[in-house]
Amino acid sequence: MSxxxxxxxxxxGIRKIKWVQKHMPVLESIKKEFExxxxxxxxxxxxxxxxxxxTVNLGLTLQAGGAEVAMTGCNPLSTHDDAAAGAxxxxxxxxxxxxxxDEEYYQAIDDVLSHKPDIIIDDGADxxxxxxxxxxxxxxxxxxxxxxTTTGVHRLVGMNDDRALxxxxxxxxxxxxxxxxxxRYGTGQSSFDAIMGTTNMLIAGKNVVVxxxxxxxxxVASRAAGLGANVIVTEVDPIRALEARMDGCRVMPxxxxxxxxxxxxxxxxxxxxxxxxxxxxxxxxxxxCNSGHFNVEINRNDLEAQSTSVxxxxxxxxxxxxxxGRKIYLLADGRLVNLAAARGQGHPAEIMDMSFAVQALSAKxxxxxxxxxxxxxxxxxxxxxxxxxxxxxxxxxxxxxSDRQTEYMANWQEGT
Numbered sequence: 001m002s003x004x005x006x007x008x009x010x011x012x013g014i015r016k017i018k019w020v021q022k023h024m025p026v027l028e029s030i031k032k033e034f035e036x037x038x039x040x041x042x043x044x045x046x047x048x049x050x051x052x053x054x055t056v057n058l059g060l061t062l063q064a065g066g067a068e069v070a071m072t073g074c075n076p077l078s079t080h081d082d083a084a085a086g087a088x089x090x091x092x093x094x095x096x097x098x099x100x101x102d103e104e105y106y107q108a109i110d111d112v113l114s115h116k117p118d119i120i121i122d123d124g125a126d127x128x129x130x131x132x133x134x135x136x137x138x139x140x141x142x143x144x145x146x147x148x149t150t151t152g153v154h155r156l157v158g159m160n161d162d163r164a165l166x167x168x169x170x171x172x173x174x175x176x177x178x179x180x181x182x183x184r185y186g187t188g189q190s191s192f193d194a195i196m197g198t199t200n201m202l203i204a205g206k207n208v209v210v211x212x213x214x215x216x217x218x219x220v221a222s223r224a225a226g227l228g229a230n231v232i233v234t235e236v237d238p239i240r241a242l243e244a245r246m247d248g249c250r251v252m253p254x255x256x257x258x259x260x261x262x263x264x265x266x267x268x269x270x271x272x273x274x275x276x277x278x279x280x281x282x283x284x285x286x287x288x289c290n291s292g293h294f295n296v297e298i299n300r301n302d303l304e305a306q307s308t309s310v311x312x313x314x315x316x317x318x319x320x321x322x323x324x325g326r327k328i329y330l331l332a333d334g335r336l337v338n339l340a341a342a343r344g345q346g347h348p349a350e351i352m353d354m355s356f357a358v359q360a361l362s363a364k365x366x367x368x369x370x371x372x373x374x375x376x377x378x379x380x381x382x383x384x385x386x387x388x389x390x391x392x393x394x395x396x397x398x399x400x401x402s403d404r405q406t407e408y409m410a411n412w413q414e415g416t
Contacts, residue, residue: 014090039066044067044115045070047072068093070117075339124152125152150215152173188216189223198341199287199329209265212234221233279302287330291337304320
């Protein structure tokens, strides 16, 4: 059962799904294991992820393991309608299309939950929150959940601290093979792929302000520098601010940074990063976009209140005509630009290969273990396995410790 925009797009979607499969060798090796072992036989898995070819491949991997898979998007603007149709044609239960209303978005989540899943795989924690708020009768059946993003993990940790969480959650985001690669290299490359494809603007020589220097911010700043930008970082954490400066970025408060910004990219996971009077200090032609999960970092209402009119000047680009004659541009409605912009394709397949391998193995880990109700990191053994698979797929060999070296490192009595 599926509800997608246009099933005539299925053939194109399947072509894109097959393309990413060729570049996701770790997940493909796990899929082969799952096909033989069928660890999810009789299990239903509900997914709320960016509905595009790479996430479909994760769904197909779980399906190969015997699971009934029901899936929807975790952002109204990130669904690829051809991938959704292709996934439905390949036997997944798909609910979602690009440009859903808020009501349609939550109805799609509810449609996935109508399959009564045993395991949840979430991105941003909207489905987990919806279960607790709207579908509590499902909680007893749910063995656990996996959460993909920094934003979602933060929400769920707070929920657990308040003793409101009712089933175990594996923080997939906190796995090394996820955040060191997906958050950093994936967000950095995919953000600029979308920005440059959408605007057709040069990055070299521009003042690029990156708000936030977590792992995603590091990746965005690194790619901006590689493209020749003058990178300015804003932060509230003194250690991260110091790290940004040591990495060669200028560091200053947001109010000062926006005065000289040509492009501002928010990537904090927090609300009202750019708001209120910030817009008054921006120079004519400043472009704004967000690479955080939710569209709360750039306060669109404040921006609109200070403008006389808004017009779409290019697909996924709105021009705000300010009362003093300046023009400020907002990309992708302030939603995560790497997927919500018209040219946004999300992270490269080679990166998501590792992230979704963590998801697949973490789902099996939930099934194989009676976990306490909490938010826990995926076990290091999963990280180690994925890293070794990835290295092998890249044709890279590494050394191993000798027995003597292992004994030396374990013996605290050994001298130098």
